[in-house]
Structures are given as C-alpha cells and as structure tokens.
Amino acid sequence: MLNQYKECIKDADLVLIGVGRELDAKTLIPMDGDEVRNYYKEKGMHGYEDLLALPESKGRNRLLEAYYRAYLLSMEHFPLYDDLVEALEGKNYFVITSNQDNLLYKTGLRDDRICIPCGSGEFFQCSKPCEHKLYPALPGIEALINYYEANGQLEWLQCPNCGEDFLFNVRNEDTVGCYVEEGYLQRWGYYTKWLQGTINKKVVILELGEGFELPNLFKWPFEKIVTYNFKSKLIRVHETLAMATPETKERTEIVAKNSREFLLEH
Ligand SMILES: [Zn+2]
Numbered sequence: 342m343l344n345q346y347k348e349c350i351k352d353a354d355l356v357l358i359g360v361g362r363e364l365d366a367k368t369l370i371p372m373d374g375d376e377v378r379n380y381y382k383e384k385g386m387h388g389y390e391d392l393l394a395l396p397e398s399k400g401r402n403r404l405l406e407a408y409y410r411a412y413l414l415s416m417e418h419f420p421l422y423d424d425l426v427e428a429l430e431g432k433n434y435f436v437i438t439s440n441q442d443n444l445l446y447k448t449g450l451r452d453d454r455i456c457i458p459c460g461s462g463e464f465f466q467c468s469k470p471c472e473h474k475l476y477p478a479l480p481g482i483e484a485l486i487n488y489y490e491a492n493g494q495l496e497w498l499q500c501p502n503c504g505e506d507f508l509f510n511v512r513n514e515d516t517v518g519c520y521v522e523e524g525y526l527q528r529w530g531y532y533t534k535w536l537q538g539t540i541n542k543k544v545v546i547l548e549l550g551e552g553f554e555l556p557n558l559f560k561w562p563f564e565k566i567v568t569y570n571f572k573s574k575l576i577r578v579h580e581t582l583a584m585a586t587p588e589t590k591e592r593t594e595i596v597a598k599n600s601r602e603f604l605l606e607h
Pocket of ligand 1: 467468469470471472500501502503504505
C-alpha cells in the first residue's frame with residue numbers, strides 16, 4: 342500500500358509524518374502476547390509469567406510494565422517501518438508521535454528527526470516531582486527484574502532526592518499534572534522550527550493511525566498546514582477514523598486501512 346505513495350514522497354520537498362495509536366507499542370506488541378512472553382521464557386526467566394498470573398495491583402502492574410519496557414528498550418530493530426525508511430532515504434523529514442514508547446528509535450529513522458512529546462519510556466522521573474530531572478530507566482529496571490527473579494518480591498525504585506516513588510516519564514492519565522517535560526522540549530523546539538520551513542514548500546504529510554486520542558498534537562495542526570499550504574498533500578491512514586475536513590478535502594487522500602497493514606502491504 343505504501344508503494345502507491347512512494348513517488349509522491351520522492352517528489353516532495355519535505356515529508357512530515359505523524360504516528361498514532363494504531364502503531365503504539367501496546368497495540369502492536371501486546372503485553373500478554375507471545376512475543377514478550379517467549380523472550381523471557383527463552384532467557385529462562387519466570388517473573389513475567391508470574392506477574393501476568395497475579396491479580397492487578399499497583400505493585401504488580403508497574404513491575405509488569407518494567408519487564409515490558411525492558412523488552413522494548415533492548416530490542417535491536419523494529420522492522421515494521423523498513424519500507425518507509427527506504428522511501429525516505431535522502432529526504433528531509435520529521436516524525437512526531439502521540440505514543441509513549443521508544444519503537445520509532447528502533448526503526449532506522451533518523452533519531453534527530455523524531456519527536457516523542459509523551460515520553461519514550463527510556464527515563465524515570467520523581468512522582469512528586471521534587472525536581473525536573475530524568476534518570477535513565479534501563480539500569481533501574483534491570484535491577485528490579487533481577488531482584489524479582491531472585492526473591493519474588495514486588496519492589497520499586499524511589500527518587501534519590503526525596504524518597505518518593507519513581508514513575509516512567511510518560512504522559513498518561515496517571516501522570517497528568519506531574520509529567521516532567523524536559524525530556525522532549527529541545528526536540529520540540531527543532532520540530533516547530535522545522536515546521537516553519539514547510540511554508541510554501543511541497544510538503545507531503547503522512548498521518549498514520551491517529552484517531553482522536555490526542556488530536557491537538559499533530560492531527561489538527563496537520564489539517565491547518567493543508568488548509569493554508571496549497572502545495573501540500575495529506576495522506577491520512579486509519580482503519581475506522583480516516584476523514585477529511587471540507588477545507589482540506591481537495592488535498593487529502595483518505596486511506597481507510599489499519600496503519601500497520603498500510604506499512605506492510607505491497
Ligand atoms: Zn523526588
């Protein structure tokens with residue numbers, strides 16, 4: 342399916358890509374799916390299975406999340422975007438996502454052209470937060486996992502500054518009001534500057550799998566670009582929610598298809 346748009350991408354001055362919930366890690370790689378379970382089983386680790394079998398609780402859920410994110414962070418390559426990465430070779434592009442995972446960093450897309458405002462799961466922060474500081478998550482996660490594998494105790498990590506619990510530095514319902522934004526602000530600055538450079542340029546916008554989960558992040562801003570930039574084109578992909586506004590209809594192509602299938606199908 343992406344093949345149909347390769348010429349269009351090739352012909353563009355700039356390519357802007359938005360990645361939404363259809364391509365979220367927890368959608369593509371379910372926490373209780375075989376991919377993660379087999380990864381731990383093959384390592385001879387039983388903690389992930391034990392936690393899945395436990396009833397839900399704060400302690401169980403956050404440790405399960407730690408195992409899950411350790412898997413995502415240790416992944417070498419996530420192949421879903423391979424065709425897109427190839428199509429973007431030599432192009433000036435930027436990618437923004439409303440998701441809260443690090444998958445885009447595993448695709449071969451340029452790191453410095455990826456903006457993840459809702460947190461990638463690579464960092465911990467204080468839950469208070471007592472200071473606007475981020476701590477690399479993986480070393481702490483590995484310590485928690487090793488402890489659980491050995492002792493079966495639901496442990497967690499605390500802020501070294503004030504002793505409150507750590508949280509994954511991701512924006513969700515639980516972290517509203519305490520999410521530390523320092524992790525993405527610099528990249529956000531590059532992104533907004535890059536957007537200014539799209540004015541009057543031939544820009545192709547590929548919106549993948551964004552429903553109405555966080556429309557103000559890029560869905561509505563993309564529509565605004567397409568409304569005012571007559572040289573732009575929006576390709577909007579979503580299984581059930583791909584629609585064009587009256588203002589952007591002429592320059593929008595609707596693909597009523599799941600974004601995963603869109604990226605994979607030839
Ligand atoms: Zn603290």
